[in-house]
Amino acid sequence: MPKKSLWSALNKMNFSIAVAGNPNCGKTTIFNALTGARQHVGNWPGVTVEKKSGHYNYSDNRFNVVDLPGTYSLAAFSAEETVVRQYLENDEADVVVNIIDASNLERNLFFTTQLIELGKPLVIVLNMMDMAREKGLQIDTDTLATLLGAPVVPVVGRTGEGLDLLKEKILRVSKEISSKARLIDISYPRDIEQEIEKLHELVQKNDVTDKHSRWTSIKLLESDKQTRDEVRSHTNGTDILDQAKISIDRIEGIFKDTGRAIISHARYGFIQGALRECVVEDLADTVDYSRQIDRVLTNRWLGLPIFGLFMWLMFKLTYDIGSIPMDWIDAGLVYLMNSISGLMPDGMFASLIVDGVIGGVGAIAVFLPNIFILFFIIAVLEDSGYMARVAFIMDRVMHNIGLHGKAFIPMIMGFGCNVPAIMGTRILESRRDRILTVLINPFMSCSARLPVYVLVAGAFFPENAATVIFSMYVLGILAAIGSGKLFSQTILKGMSKPFVLELPPYQRPTLRSLILHTWERGYLFIQKMGTVILVGSVIIWVLGYFPTEVEIDRDYVSERATVTQGYDTQLVDLESKFKLSVDKDHREYHSEMIDYESSSSFLELQKQFEELRDELSSEQTVALYSLRQQEFGDITEQKWIGRVGKIFEPIVRPLGFTWRESVALITGFVAKEIVVSTYGVLFGVGENVDEGSHGVISGLRSSGMTPLVALSFLVFTLLYTPCLATVAAIKRETGTWAYTLFSIGYSLGLAYLLAFGVAYFGGMFNWLS
Amino acid sequence: MFNFKRPRHKLHITDENDLRLSDLKPGEKGRIIEIGGSENFRLRLIEMGITRDAEISVDKYAPLRDPIELIVKGYHLSLRGADAQKIAVERIK
Numbered sequence: 001m002p003k004k005s006l007w008s009a010l011n012k013m014n015f016s017i018a019v020a021g022n023p024n025c026g027k028t029t030i031f032n033a034l035t036g037a038r039q040h041v042g043n044w045p046g047v048t049v050e051k052k053s054g055h056y057n058y059s060d061n062r063f064n065v066v067d068l069p070g071t072y073s074l075a076a077f078s079a080e081e082t083v084v085r086q087y088l089e090n091d092e093a094d095v096v097v098n099i100i101d102a103s104n105l106e107r108n109l110f111f112t113t114q115l116i117e118l119g120k121p122l123v124i125v126l127n128m129m130d131m132a133r134e135k136g137l138q139i140d141t142d143t144l145a146t147l148l149g150a151p152v153v154p155v156v157g158r159t160g161e162g163l164d165l166l167k168e169k170i171l172r173v174s175k176e177i178s179s180k181a182r183l184i185d186i187s188y189p190r191d192i193e194q195e196i197e198k199l200h201e202l203v204q205k206n207d208v209t210d211k212h213s214r215w216t217s218i219k220l221l222e223s224d225k226q227t228r229d230e231v232r233s234h235t236n237g238t239d240i241l242d243q244a245k246i247s248i249d250r251i252e253g254i255f256k257d258t259g260r261a262i263i264s265h266a267r268y269g270f271i272q273g274a275l276r277e278c279v280v281e282d283l284a285d286t287v288d289y290s291r292q293i294d295r296v297l298t299n300r301w302l303g304l305p306i307f308g309l310f311m312w313l314m315f316k317l318t319y320d321i322g323s324i325p326m327d328w329i330d331a332g333l334v335y336l337m338n339s340i341s342g343l344m345p346d347g348m349f350a351s352l353i354v355d356g357v358i359g360g361v362g363a364i365a366v367f368l369p370n371i372f373i374l375f376f377i378i379a380v381l382e383d384s385g386y387m388a389r390v391a392f393i394m395d396r397v398m399h400n401i402g403l404h405g406k407a408f409i410p411m412i413m414g415f416g417c418n419v420p421a422i423m424g425t426r427i428l429e430s431r432r433d434r435i436l437t438v439l440i441n442p443f444m445s446c447s448a449r450l451p452v453y454v455l456v457a458g459a460f461f462p463e464n465a466a467t468v469i470f471s472m473y474v475l476g477i478l479a480a481i482g483s484g485k486l487f488s489q490t491i492l493k494g495m496s497k498p499f500v501l502e503l504p505p506y507q508r509p510t511l512r513s514l515i516l517h518t519w520e521r522g523y524l525f526i527q528k529m530g531t532v533i534l535v536g537s538v539i540i541w542v543l544g545y546f547p548t549e550v551e552i553d554r555d556y557v558s559e560r561a562t563v564t565q566g567y568d569t570q571l572v573d574l575e576s577k578f579k580l581s582v583d584k585d586h587r588e589y590h591s592e593m594i595d596y597e598s599s600s601s602f603l604e605l606q607k608q609f610e611e612l613r614d615e616l617s618s619e620q621t622v623a624l625y626s627l628r629q630q631e632f633g634d635i636t637e638q639k640w641i642g643r644v645g646k647i648f649e650p651i652v653r654p655l656g657f658t659w660r661e662s663v664a665l666i667t668g669f670v671a672k673e674i675v676v677s678t679y680g681v682l683f684g685v686g687e688n689v690d691e692g693s694h695g696v697i698s699g700l701r702s703s704g705m706t707p708l709v710a711l712s713f714l715v716f717t718l719l720y721t722p723c724l725a726t727v728a729a730i731k732r733e734t735g736t737w738a739y740t741l742f743s744i745g746y747s748l749g750l751a752y753l754l755a756f757g758v759a760y761f762g763g764m765f766n767w768l769s
Numbered sequence: 770m771f772n773f774k775r776p777r778h779k780l781h782i783t784d785e786n787d788l789r790l791s792d793l794k795p796g797e798k799g800r801i802i803e804i805g806g807s808e809n810f811r812l813r814l815i816e817m818g819i820t821r822d823a824e825i826s827v828d829k830y831a832p833l834r835d836p837i838e839l840i841v842k843g844y845h846l847s848l849r850g851a852d853a854q855k856i857a858v859e860r861i862k
Contacts, residue, residue, distance in 0.1 A: 073816040077809065104844045107818040135843075258808060264815040290845070291828070294838075303832040392847050396833035399849070405836075498810045498852055500817050503838060503845040 015174040016064045016092065020084060020115065021099035022108050023070035023429075024385075024504035026127040028052075029157035030099050031067040032513055034167070041520050050426070051083075058167045061174070066093070072107075074114045076226060079431050085226075088118055089211055095173050096120045097166075102132035102139060102154065103505065105279065106271055112148065113186045113267045119212030121173050122150040125166060129154045131505060136286040143278035149184030158510055185214060188266045191254050195221060195247035202243055208234040220244040221251070222260045290385070290505040298389050307393050310386075311412055314377050318416055322370035329369070333362040351545060352538070360537020360670065361530065367725075371420045372522045374413065378424055379517035381409075383509030387427060391501055401481055402488025404428055404499065407437045411480065414444025415473075418722055422729040423521060436484060436492050438733050439743050442722035443480040445473050448672040452717050455676050459697040460710040468711070472718050479719060479750065524732075536724040540670050543641040550638035556631040560624060567620040574616065578609040641666065655716065655755045656709035665716065671723045707768035712758040720751035788860060790825065791837070791853035798826040799858030806855040814856075818842040825858065 019034075021027040032039075035054030052067040068087060069080035076082045088096065098115050100108040105126075115122055124145070126132070132139065145152040151169045155162030188196060199217035203209060208231050209216045219227035221244065228244075231237045248259040255262045296302055337354045344350040381387045387406065395405030406427050413421035422441050425434045453472055457465040582605055589596050596602055636642045637659070645663035652662050660679070668675040679696050700710075721727070721744045731740040762768055793799050801823050804811045818841050819825065828838040828845065836849045 075812060075816065077813070104842075106842045107844060110816055110818070258811075260808070260812055261815060264812060265820055268815075268818070268820045294829075294845075298829070298831065298838070300830070300832055392831050392836060392838065393833075395847075395849070396831060396835045399835075498806075498813055499836060499847070499849045500813055500852075501836070501847040502817075503847055 012060045012062075013174075014062045014064065015094045015170075016066070017095050017097055017170060017174075018066050018068055018087060018093035019097045019099060020068045020088070020111075021070060022072055022101065022111055024388075024502055025070065025099045025101040025104075025108060026157045027070055027099040028067060029510070029513060030097075030125060030127060030155070030166075031065060032516055033157055033160055033163055034063075035065050039516070039520075041524070056167075058171055061171065063170065063174075071111065073111055074118070076224075078429065080429070088115070088120060091210075093120065095123060095170055097123045097125060097170060099125045099127050099157075101504075102126040102129050103135050103137065105132075105137070105139070106268075106275060109271045109274070110264075110267055113270060116148060116150070116184070116186055117212070117215045117218055119215060121176070122148075123166070123169050123173050124148060124150050124152045126152060126154040127157050129162070130156050130159075134286065135288075136282040138280040138282065140278040140280075144274070147184070147274045147277065158507070186267065186270050188263075189269070192221070192251055192262065192266055195251055199240065199243060199247060202236075202240045203231075206234065206236045206240065208237055208240060218263060221248060222263050223248065290503075293506050294389070294503075297386070298392055303389075303393050307390065310381075314374075315412075315416065317377060318370050318374045318413075322373050325369040326366050329362075329366050333358060333365070348545070348548070352541060356538045356541030356545075357534065360541070361534055367417060367419070368522075368526070370417060371525055372518060374416070374420045374424070375521045376514060376518040378409070378427070379514045380509055382427065383507065383513060383517070385504045385506045388501060388503050392503060395499065395501075399499075401436075401440075401484030402492075403436060403484065404430070404433050405501075407433060410437055410441060411444055414441045414446060416447055418442050418444065418446050418726045419525070419729045422726065422733055423525060425733055426521075432492050435734050435739055436487055438730055439487060439739065439746070440480040440484045442726055442730075442743065442747055443476045443483065443719060445476040445718055446672070448723065449717060451673045451676045452668075453714060455679070455696060456700070456710050456714055456717075459700045460705070460707040468714070472714055475715065475754075476718055479754075483746070483750070536670055540641070540667060543644060544636070544639055546640055547638075550635050552631065552634045552638065554631075554634065556627060560627055563620065563623050563627065567616060567623075570616055571613065574609065574612055578605065581605055636663070654759065655712050655752070656706070656759045657713065657716075658703070658705075660703065661713055665720065668717065669721060669724060671725070672717065675717060708759060708762040711762070711768065712755040715758050716751045716755040718751075719747055719754060721747050787857040789854045790827070790839075790848075790856040790858050791850050793827045793858065793860065795827050795829045798824060798861050800824055800861050802857040802859055804856050806852070810852070810855070817846060818844075819856065824861065 019027055019031050031052065031054070035056050038056070039052060039054040041050060041052050050069070053065065054067075055062060055064045057063070066087070068084045071078070071081045071084050074081060074085045074088070076085050087093065096115055096118075098112050100112065112122075112124065126139065126141065126144075129139075139154070141152045141154055151173065153162060153166045153169050155166055187193065196214070196217050199220050200214055203213045203216050203220075209227075216227055216231070220231065220240070223244075228241060231240050251262055252259060257265070297306055299306075337358050340358070341350060341354055344353070378387075381390070387409070390409060391405035393405065394408035398405050398407050398411075407425070409427060410421045410424040413424055418441055421444070422438050425437045425441070428434045428437060449472075450469070453469045454465070457468040461468045582602065585601055585605060586596050589599060589601070591599065637646075641663060642659065644666060645659040648662040648666070649657070649659045652665075657665075664675045664678040667678045676696075679700065705713075722730070727740060727744065730743050731737065734740060787802065788799070790799060790801075801819060801821055803821065804814055804819065823841055825839055825841040828840050830837055831847075834850075836847045837853055838845060838847050839853075
């Protein structure tokens with residue numbers, strides 16, 4: 001029923017429209033064309049299936065549009081199908097707009113037959129008419145409309161051709177609601193039709209459903225669980241189920257197949273009959289362009305190299321182009337931090353804003369360009385139709401770990417950053433595949449871990465740094481494969497769906513839809529990651545800031561004074577020595593031609609003096625700096641974060657780690673590259689260390705860390721709990737804390753186990769000690 | 770329209786010697802005789818248009834030999850070899 005609004009007196013109304021159809025039928029293009037940018041993306045309640053809604057106005061009426069997930073049927077096998085079916089059955093939509101790929105009519109109409117049986121007011125949209133024409137198909141839309149009992153509107157979603165007519169038809173069907181515009185029935189073979197009639201009578205007589213009664217009867221013949229449950233709960237329900245059993249037995253006996261398969265076949269029979277009456281196929285001079293393109297892109301020999309090239313380009317574009325605005329954002333953040341520090345008095349609040357909020361959120365903000373570029377490229381791959389080919393090419397590989405070929409993309413992207421990679425798992429259709437891919441993705445060594453490898457490997461394996469770093473990547477891949485196999489045989493067992501993959505025709509993506517897709521996903525990233533990161537970085541800030549007063553054994557103030565004093569004395573010494581030498585030299589100077597002050601010997605002496613003085617002052621700076629950083633390290637040890645590190649020290653001691661590693665790993669939870677800057681602080685080099693920094697390297701070496709412990713530390717860094725942003729992404733994409741906590745626990749456990757293995761077995765054989 | 774020649778059977782494929790979809794070479798065409806496998810698998814294939822008596826042709830194999838690209842009802846879709854083996858076909862010209 002149309003929702004009555006204040007305007008209804010003026011005959012202006014609100015209608016709700018559901019857009020439904022197969023995947024790849026151009027449903028989203030039509031939805032976008034109808035609603036423009038007036039969209040809202042959210043989730044369907046209880047499931048991580050995207051729900052997109054929007055609205056448009058047409059002849060003074062408001063149409064609220066919901067873009068249902070693309071499905072091939074209403075069998076309710078998958079989360080998407082369940083969502084679509086519930087939405088349509090529950091009478092939430094006034095009109096269903098069924099989008100059909102006109103170039104792939106027969107299979108698309110299979111879904112339509114079910115929509116017709118649902119008994120909803122229906123508008124059928126023949127999309128991609130241009131491609132159908134290219135394919136040599138002539139469709140008699142009037143006859144098709146008569147046969148299906150619903151208006152049929154030919155459109156070309158990409159160009160907007162036929163959209164006005166569509167809006168007009170939707171309006172008309174919406175307004176006819178009160179008069180119950182009746183659809184035709186899908187006719188079945190006589191034997192089936194008889195059984196449907198028997199059930200139909202019973203269903204109507206006992207009034208067991210608020211749904212369309214013929215739909216319910218057919219669903220009973222299909223032994224549909226949901227329908228059976230609904231019928232059973234009514235009085236006389238069991239009588240109806242008994243009749244259903246008799247009917248099913250009868251048709252199964254006649255057709256030698258299961259009820260569901262018989263009905264599905266019969267639907268195709270109806271479609272074939274209808275198409276014979278309204279489609280003329282003229283195959284002369286038609287070229288299947290997609291097939292031509294695929295002769296190259298999925299070619300036996302060229303397919304893999306070309307795919308590799310595309311992956312390389314995707315990486316290159318994401319991280320190289322992304323690094324340009326990344327630097328700007330970085331510079332902007334520094335400027336922001338400096339100007340805020342300048343504006344506010346020093347103190348807790350300033351530190352919270354500058355170090356906690358801006359520092360923490362900024363660490364994520366710098367990834368925004370990468371993420372938007374990546375989402376843009378993924379949108380290109382998806383909209384063009386290449387993504388399906390990726391699945392086709394890589395399925396053999398991914399099948400080994402119980403995954404769908406498409407899962408390869410998020411896995412590769414994980415080398416860049418796990419956050420967009422995990423969000424990229426949305427390209428997978430089954431929830432089980434998504435969860436499995438999400439769980440193993442953090443083992444793909446992201447770029448934030450690289451600085452840690454470079455630093456530690458550079459300090460302890462200067463000769464073989466590249467080999468050590470490379471083996472970390474290999475270990476990560478092995479951990480992902482191993483865990484994938486383990487999960488698919490244990491916790492995610494048997495939920496896998498058969499691999500039935502449509503390879504849709506290639507299409508040139510429209511810029512408008514690319515931008516929309518990129519923005520939708522990017523916006524979710526900003527929204528969700530932003531809040532979690534904000535909270536997380538404030539927590540880490542609190543741990544590092546409190547207690548504000550700490551007691552340190554060393555008296556840094558007087559040590560600093562001693563250092564300064566020492567240098568001052570040396571400077572005075574130097575000055576007096578210089579004076580003496582000059583006096584002596586002056587006495588021996590006899591030339592009348594040039595003043596002594598301009599003589600070469602004086603200038604020589606002065607130059608020597610200045611060099612020595614500069615050397616002295618830089619020595620002093622270094623000494624004071626080092627002292628200040630040692631103090632910082634000592635202070636950190638006393639802060640809560642240091643104490644937390646100390647608490648965990650006994651736990652990580654079997655791995656050979658000290659409280660320093662413990663602190664570094666804890667801070668690395670915010671973002672793994674922070675491990676490096678934490679070491680910078682702990683070894684008194686300052687926060688702005690780069691990987692090659694000598695201070696940290698010598699600090700690490702002199703801290704008593706052996707190469708073996710360093711290796712064990714690298715293994716731990718690679719595998720342990722992904723960073724905060726990744727955890728947030730996992731929570732978002734799996735939708736449950738259970739999987740999120742499992743992921744944290746599992747990766748911690750695996751990291752500990754393997755790092756311990758390295759330390760233990762290495763120690764046993766005295767390797768690298 | 771409903772010319773089901775084969776008797777009903779649990780696996781829906783009676784003859785081990787039947788030619789299977791996976792036996793067809795790229796470029797070859799077949800007519801589907803019967804679909805085996807689990808009920809859910811069969812229904813999924815049927816809803817994708819892999820119906821009894823439908824014509825199906827093998828377009829190509831993926832670079833790593835699996836899966837297979839097929840053409841049925843005028844569109845392209847892909848199945849794994851192991852699944853294609855559950856589909857009995859007869860070769861047609």
